[in-house]
Amino acid sequence: TVYNALYSRTPVNTKLKKEILNTAESIGYFAQNKVPVCDVAVILPSNPVYFWSEAEKGILNEIRNSNISIKLFTYSSMDDEEDFVLCMESAKRSNAKVYIITPVNTEKTIRIFNELDKNIVFLNEYVEIDKAGFVGADAYKDGQMLAQACYDFLKKHPRILIINATAKNCKAEERKLGFCESLPESARITGEIKLPFNRTLAASIAREIESRYQGKFDCIFVAQGWFQQVSMALKKLDLVIPCIGCENQKVSPKYAENGKLHAALVQHIRKQGEQSIKYAMKLIEGVELPGRNITVESTLMI
Known part of the structure; x- marks a missing residue:
């Protein structure tokens, strides 16, 4: 636990982690035990594991070549600003040349990025700062593609409930915008449930649906790769509602029965991880990429 807290390797209770780090700082641990310098520091969330472990595999595959x-430094989830900040402090001790980061998006973290005088590559998600590159999907285009592929389906299921994250997630918002702007004229958004990602997410979704949206929607747009939790919520309520959205290809088939997954955009997160390392290598070599973005196309599963 102490090692994981000191080096942000696996999630540790944030309060305990902070106490361990403060104690280490007060006794001069980091001055006496320098973190080995590396070329690239990778900062990723741990949850949901089935998604981010694929990014890690892609990164490690590419490193072999x-x-x-x-x-690699990990923090709990994209809802946890405090743990992310602690993770960034650990990463900065490595004095890396390039930082590959899946960021938490808050005013505090944006200040940290702006103060970091190093090359930054955002992976899968981004925050709006001038100097960073990005590797991931074209989320707006993904949203358009999903709505267009489901055009006839949405005419028959016109009342749409959106389920999304409370965390400010630029890519999820872009995906939602592309989707909403491409809907049939007869379709409409009847509401949006926004929740933090945690262990009780499925139960929270079920409570929100039961208290506010029973009988008010024909299908669900999952903006944030949460089909597993949405499906569990529907099962709790004994509802069979067709869903569309953004998902991981390993999870979708397993949970399609209860949520009736009609269509999904599959992000190739392992390939995104591979491409982020290729991007970092270019930066280390002093090569600036045109546009500073690498787009990894998503796949429509219908």
């Missing part, structure tokens, strides 16, 4: 060194 290179001569650069990396260190």
Whole structure:
């Protein structure tokens, strides 16, 4: 636990982690035990594991073909600003040349990025700062593609409930915008449930549906790769409602029975991880990519 807290390797209770780090700082631990310097520091969330572990595999696969060194730092989830900040402090001790980051998007974290005088590549998600590159999906285009593929379906299921994250997630919002702007004229959004990602997410979704939206929607748009939790929520309520949205290809078939997953956009997160390392290698070599973005196309599953 102490090692994981000191080096942000696996999630540790944030309060305990903070106490361990403060104690280490007060006794001069980091001055006496320097974190080995690396070329690339990778900062990723741990949850949901089935998604981010694929990004990690892609990164490690690509590293095998290179001569650069990396260190991986993990924080709990994209809802946890405090743990992310602690994770960034650990990562900065590695004095990396390039930082590959899946960021938490808050005013505090944006200040941290702006103050970090290093190359930054955002992976899968981003915040709006001038100097960073990005590797991930074209979320707006994904949203358009999903709505267009489901055009006839949405005419028959016109009342749409959106389920999304409370965390400010630029890509989820872009995806939602592309989807909403491409709907048939007869379709309409009847509401949006916004919740933090945690262990009780399925139960929270079920409570929201039961208290506010029973009988008010014909289908669900899952903006944030939460089909597993949405399906569990529907099962709790004994509802069979067709869903569309953004999902992970490993999870979708397993949970399609209860949520009746009509269509999904599959992000190739492992490939995104691979491409982020290729991007980092270019930056280390002093090569600036045109547009500073690498788009990894999503796949429509219908």
